[in-house]
Amino acid sequence: MDIRLQNVTKVFQAKDKSETVAVKGFNVTIPSGKLIGLLGPSGCGKSTTLYMIAGLLDPTEGRIFFGEDDVTDIPPEERGIGLVFQNYALYPHMSVRQNIMFPLENIKVPKQEALERAQEMADLVGIGELMDRKPKQLSGGQQQRVAIARALVKKPRVLLLDEPLSNLDARLRLQTREEIKRIQRETGITTVFVTHDQEEAMSISDQIVLMELGVKQQVGEPQDVYDKPENLFVAKFLGTPPINIFDADLKDGSMFLGEFNIGKAPKGSTDILVGIRPEGFIVKKDKGTLTVDVYQVETIGRDTTLIIKDPTAKDKKTRFRAIVDSAHRIQPGDTIKLDIKPAKIFIFDKATGAIL
Numbered sequence: 349m350d351i352r353l354q355n356v357t358k359v360f361q362a363k364d365k366s367e368t369v370a371v372k373g374f375n376v377t378i379p380s381g382k383l384i385g386l387l388g389p390s391g392c393g394k395s396t397t398l399y400m401i402a403g404l405l406d407p408t409e410g411r412i413f414f415g416e417d418d419v420t421d422i423p424p425e426e427r428g429i430g431l432v433f434q435n436y437a438l439y440p441h442m443s444v445r446q447n448i449m450f451p452l453e454n455i456k457v458p459k460q461e462a463l464e465r466a467q468e469m470a471d472l473v474g475i476g477e478l479m480d481r482k483p484k485q486l487s488g489g490q491q492q493r494v495a496i497a498r499a500l501v502k503k504p505r506v507l508l509l510d511e512p513l514s515n516l517d518a519r520l521r522l523q524t525r526e527e528i529k530r531i532q533r534e535t536g537i538t539t540v541f542v543t544h545d546q547e548e549a550m551s552i553s554d555q556i557v558l559m560e561l562g563v564k565q566q567v568g569e570p571q572d573v574y575d576k577p578e579n580l581f582v583a584k585f586l587g588t589p590p591i592n593i594f595d596a597d598l599k600d601g602s603m604f605l606g607e608f609n610i611g612k613a614p615k616g617s618t619d620i621l622v623g624i625r626p627e628g629f630i631v632k633k634d635k636g637t638l639t640v641d642v643y644q645v646e647t648i649g650r651d652t653t654l655i656i657k658d659p660t661a662k663d664k665k666t667r668f669r670a671i672v673d674s675a676h677r678i679q680p681g682d683t684i685k686l687d688i689k690p691a692k693i694f695i696f697d698k699a700t701g702a703i704l
Contacts, residue, residue: 349380349414349415349505349506349538350377350378350379350380350414350415350538351377351378351401351412351413351414351506351538351540352376352377352378352412352413353374353375353376353377353397353400353401353410353411353412353413354375354410354411354412354413355373355374355375355409355410355411356371356373356374356375356397356400356407356409356410356411356412357369357371357372357373357374357407357408357409357410358370358371358393358396358397358400358405358407358408358562359408369562370393370396370562371393371396371397371400371407371562372393372561372562372563373410373563374393374397374410374562374563374564375564376557376564376567378538378540379538379554379555380415380538381536381537381538382538382539382554382555383528383529383532383539383541383552383553383554384539384540384541384553384554384555384556384557385541385542385543385548385549385550385552385553385555385556385557385570386398386540386541386542386543386556386557386559387543387544387546387549387553387556387557387558387559387585388544388558388559388560388565388585389544389560389585390544391561392559392560392561392562393559393561393562393563394542394543394544394559395510395511395542396562397542397559398508398510398540398542399510400412401429401506401508401540402424402427402429402431402508403419403422403423403424403427403429404424406420407420414427414428414505414506415505427505427506428502428504428505428506429504429505429506429507429508430498430499430500430502430504430506430507430508430537431499431508431510432492432495432496432499432507432508432509432510432512433495433510433512434510434511434512434514434515435515436483436491436492436494436495436515437495438483438491438494438495438498439483440482440483440484441482442482442483443479443480443481443482444470444475444478444479444480444481444482444483444486444494445463445466445467445470445479445480447483447494447498448466448469448470448479448494448497448498448501449462449463449465449466449501450498451498451501451502452465452466452501452502455502465501466479466497466501467479469497469498469500469501470494470497472497472500472531472534472535473493473494473496473497473500473527473531474493474527475490475493475494475497478490487520488515488516488517488520489516489520489523489524492512492513492516492524493524493527495512496509496512496528496531500531500535500537504537505537505538506537506538506539506540507532507535507537507538507539507540508539508540508542509528509539509540509541509542510542511542511543511544512524512528512541513525513543513545513548514543514545521548525548525551525552526552528541528552529552541553546585546586546587546588547588549570550570550571550574550586551570553570554569555567555568555569555570556568556569556570556573558573558582558585558586560581560585565578565579565581565582566578566579566582573586574586574587575691577694577703578702578703579696579701579702579703580593580621580623580696580701580702580703581701583623583694583696583703584623587625587626589626589653589669589671591623591624591625591626591694592623592624592625592626592668592669593621593622593623594621594622594623594624594658594660594668595621595660596610596613596620596621596622596660598613598617598618598620601613603620603622603695605622605638605659605660606659606660607659608637608638608639608659609637610622610637610638610688610693611690611693613695614695614704617695617697617704619697619698619699620695620696620697620698620704621695621696621697621698622693622694622695622696623693623694623695623696624668624688624692624693624694625692626653626668626669626670626671627671627692628688628689628691628692628693629654629670629671629672629686629687629688629689630672630686630687630688630689631672631673631676631678631684631685631686632684632685632686632687633685634685635685636684636685636686636687637685637686637687637688638659638685638686638687638688639683639684639685639686640656640657640659640683640684640685640686641656641657641681641682641683642654642655642656642678642679642680642681642682642683642684643655643656643657643667643680644667644680645678645679645680647674649674650673650674651671651672651673651674652671652672652673652674652676652678653669653670653671654669654670654671654672654678654684655667655668655669656668656669656670670686
């Protein structure tokens with residue numbers, strides 16, 4: 349079942365009558381049976397959007413649909429949602445079994461059926477042998493699985509996850525996000541996953557919805573959004589290390605980084621920024637587009653990151669990063685030549701941030 353948000357806006361009003369627009373004119377369709385990552389920096393409106401889908405917040409404007417059903421004015425308990433919070437919200441005095449069964453008791457499911465469904469969900473998330481333990485006897489990752497099992501046991505139409513991995517350490521985050529993707533695929537439930545962690549969103553999402561200041565910036569499959577950003581914000585937000593941004597000069601229809609010609613400028617452009625992904629550089633033995641001085645070298649297994657003096661910087665202190673094959677034995681202080689992969693170059697309007 350798909351989820352559609354049509355022109356959804358949320359405005360919060362303070363006691364002094366001042367207003368904060370948390371989400372503005374949001375239009376998106378979340379395809380049926382897919383896992384969608386709502387991604388963006390803190391304060392961008394992603395959790396507010398999730399809570400409006402859940403029914404915990406009412407939109408100021410716009411409508412929300414589950415399939416053909418308009419659920420905008422329907423209370424949360426009647427929407428058919430499963431919601432997992434950042435802090436898990438488990439009942440400490442209850443066993444794992446009781447925590448998972450609790451939503452079924454509220455809707456008067458017969459006890460034997462509730463026990464069977466609870467065991468089924470526990471097995472699905474990999475905690476079937478922990479049913480008699482209390483939350484304090486579980487690791488963070490196990491507690492998270494209990495919360496997911498509890499959300500799924502009602503067989504909801506939609507699963508909503510609000511930064512579910514933020515309280516876990518790095519190893520557990522990796523393991524648990526893989527489990528979330530497995531569970532979503534096995535159940536086929538439409539899932540919305542809120543996170544500010546780009547690696548998390550890109551690794552498990554079928555599509556990402558990237559937000560800034562309450563406004564949708566771009567929607568698409570993670571690799572497509574990375575490869576074809578629609579504006580400067582998207583290009584800068586996605587990627588580790590982040591994209592290198594240069595002030596470029598325009599001369600006779602060509603773009604220059606310092607004294608180096610890097611190609612023809614888009615027609616009609618006047619004031620531009622050039623973005624180059626760190627992996628977009630190629631080390632050349634002889635002729636190269638750029639001749640640069642290497643400031644620092646970081647080697648991590650297969651790849652080497654070169655920290656290089658920016659040829660466009662007037663202060664001579666600004667650096668950029670290039671990721672190259674570690675087979676190149678480059679040392680700090682070396683002067684090297686680099687070419688640039690055309691597919692890794694992005695041109696932005698300096699005033700608006702739009703891609704050219």
